[in-house]
Amino acid sequence: MRIEMADPKGLIREAYRIAGIGEGECRSIFLDWALSLPLGVETKPALKRLLAEYAGRAPEHPMTGVLRAGLDGQPEPRRRGGARSRRS
Numbered sequence: 001m002r003i004e005m006a007d008p009k010g011l012i013r014e015a016y017r018i019a020g021i022g023e024g025e026c027r028s029i030f031l032d033w034a035l036s037l038p039l040g041v042e043t044k045p046a047l048k049r050l051l052a053e054y055a056g057r058a059p060e061h062p063m064t065g066v067l068r069a070g071l072d073g074q075p076e077p078r079r080r081g082g083a084r085s086r087r088s
Contacts, residue, residue, distance in 0.1 A: 001041075001045055001046065003033065003037050004048075005038075005041055005046070005048040005049075005050060006041070006045075006046040006047075006053075007046075007050060008030045008036065008037070008038060008041075009032075009033070009036050011029050011032055011033045011036070012029070012030075012033055012050050012054065012063065012067070013054075015029045015063045016054050016063055017057055017088075018060060021061075021062060021063070023065065023066065023067060025062075026062045026063040026065075026066040028064050028067055029063070030063075030067070034070075038063060039040055039063070040083040043070075044071065047067055047070055047071040048071065050067055051067050051068065052072065054067075055067070055068075
């Protein structure tokens with residue numbers, strides 16, 4: 001995957017360039033990044049690509065931790081709702 005597909009707005013790239021950025025700001029940028037991914041771009045491969053691009057150069061950067069947490073913390077999709085959940 002090309003880096004332009006993984007970070008179409010350059011949000012993650014710019015986060016790594018902000019001096020003194022904190023974890024809270026990185027989480028906010030991450031949310032904006034996740035919501036701006038184009039249709040058809042899967043989150044997990046995009047996160048792996050971003051980590052490959054930036055984590056080696058900045059392993060202690062708060063965005064690296066946020067990206068890793070995003071990759072590790074993705075729950076398996078579960079079906080919710082439907083007729084079964086409406087029954088008492």
